[in-house]
Amino acid sequence: MDANLEILRKNGLSITEGRKKILDLFLDTEGALAHADIERQTDAAFDRVTVYRTLQTFVDKGIIHQIPTTDNSVLYALCKHNCEAGHHHDNHVHFICNKCHKTICLDDVTVPEVRLPKGFRPAQSAMVVTGVCDECK
Amino acid sequence: MDANLEILRKNGLSITEGRKKILDLFLDTEGALAHADIERQTDAAFDRVTVYRTLQTFVDKGIIHQIPTTDNSVLYALCKHNCEAGHHHDNHVHFICNKCHKTICLDDVTVPEVRLPKGFRPAQSAMVVTGVCDECK
DNA sequence: ATAAAAATGCAATATTGTTGCAAGTTTTTA
DNA sequence: TAAAAACTTGCAACAATATTGCATTTTTAT
Numbered sequence: 001m002d003a004n005l006e007i008l009r010k011n012g013l014s015i016t017e018g019r020k021k022i023l024d025l026f027l028d029t030e031g032a033l034a035h036a037d038i039e040r041q042t043d044a045a046f047d048r049v050t051v052y053r054t055l056q057t058f059v060d061k062g063i064i065h066q067i068p069t070t071d072n073s074v075l076y077a078l079c080k081h082n083c084e085a086g087h088h089h090d091n092h093v094h095f096i097c098n099k100c101h102k103t104i105c106l107d108d109v110t111v112p113e114v115r116l117p118k119g120f121r122p123a124q125s126a127m128v129v130t131g132v133c134d135e136c137k
Numbered sequence: 138m139d140a141n142l143e144i145l146r147k148n149g150l151s152i153t154e155g156r157k158k159i160l161d162l163f164l165d166t167e168g169a170l171a172h173a174d175i176e177r178q179t180d181a182a183f184d185r186v187t188v189y190r191t192l193q194t195f196v197d198k199g200i201i202h203q204i205p206t207t208d209n210s211v212l213y214a215l216c217k218h219n220c221e222a223g224h225h226h227d228n229h230v231h232f233i234c235n236k237c238h239k240t241i242c243l244d245d246v247t248v249p250e251v252r253l254p255k256g257f258r259p260a261q262s263a264m265v266v267t268g269v270c271d272e273c274k
Numbered sequence: 275a276t277a278a279a280a281a282t283g284c285a286a287t288a289t290t291g292t293t294g295c296a297a298g299t300t301t302t303t304a
Numbered sequence: 305t306a307a308a309a310a311c312t313t314g315c316a317a318c319a320a321t322a323t324t325g326c327a328t329t330t331t332t333a334t
Binding site: 066067068069070071072073074093095098106108109111112114115116117118119120121122123124125126127128129130131132133134135137 | 203204205206207208209210211230232235243245246248249251252253254255256257258259260261262263264265266267268269270271272274
C-alpha cells in the first residue's frame with residue numbers, strides 16, 4: 001500500500017504533502033489531468049507554482065508524461081500500470097472523448113510503426129485519437 | 138502565380154494585407170509555424186489580435202490545420218499540396234525534428250488505423266513522430 | 275538534534291489568448 | 305465609379321497561464 005510513497009522513494013524524491021497529494025490524484029484518475037484540474041481538485045491547497053514545479057519534476061523523473069493536444073493545453077497522465085522499470089510512456093495511444101472531454105491513456109494500444117520518407121529517423125511516436133469513449137458511447 | 142490570392146478567393150475571404158502576408162509565410166515555409174513565428178517573421182507589422190484572428194479564419198476555412206504538441210504551443214501548417222477539395226488535413230503524420238526543431242507535415246504518410254478497446258469509437262487520429270529530419274540527419 | 279539540502283510560498287513579471295468597439299478597408303450594388 | 309454594406313483591423317482592457325528570484329519552511333542526512 002501507499003503506492004505514492006513507493007513511487008516517490010524509488011525516484012529519489014523528497015516526500016512532501018504536495019507530491020503525495022498530486023501523485024494520489026493521478027493514481028485515482030483514469031483520464032489525464034491538466035494543471036487546472038489539479039488546482040481544482042486539491043482546493044488550491046498548494047501554490048500554483050508548486051503545482052507547476054511538481055508536474056515538471058514528475059515529468060523529468062518519468063512518473064507522468066505529457067500528452068499532445070491541439071488546443072492550447074498541456075495534459076499529464078500516469079500510465080495505468082505504473083510504468084515500473086523500462087516501460088516507456090511514449091508508446092501508447094491517447095484517446096480524447098468528444099463528449100466527456102476526458103483524455104484516456106489506452107495503455108494496451110501501442111502506437112503503430114510508420115514508414116517515413118527517406119532521411120527521417122524516428123525516435124518517439126505519439127498518437128491521439130478523438131471520438132467517443134466507452135462510457136459515453 | 139499569386140497562389141495566395143487564389144486561395145483567399147476560393148475560400149470567399151476578403152483580400153487584405155495581413156492575410157496575404159501570413160498566407161505567403163505558410164506557402165514559403167516547409168515546417169509548421171507558431172503564432173510567435175508569424176509575429177517575428179512579419180516584423181510585428183500586424184497586431185497580435187489580427188494574427189490570432191487570421192489563423193482562426195484559416196483554420197475554419199480549412200486552409201491550415203493545427204498540429205498537436207506536448208509543450209504548450211499550437212502549431213499551424215498548410216499542407217504541401219494545398220489540400221484542394223475533399224482532402225482532409227487530419228490524416229497525415231507530423232514530424233518534429235529534435236535538432237532543427239522544425240515541425241514538418243509528412244503529407245504522404247497516412248496515420249495508420251489502430252484497433253481500440255471495446256466501446257471506443259474513433260473519429261479522428263493524429264500522430265506526431267519526433268526524431269531527426271532529412272536535412273539534419 | 276543539528277546541519278545541509280531541498281521544496282514551498284510569495285511577489286513580481288512575462289507570455290499567451292480573448293473581447294468589445296471605433297476606425298479603416300474591401301466588396302458589393304446600382 | 306461612387307456610395308452603401310459588409311467585413312477586417314488595431315487599440316485598449318482584461319484574463320488566463322507560466323516563469324523567476326528569494327526568503328522561509330520542510331525534509332533528509334549526519
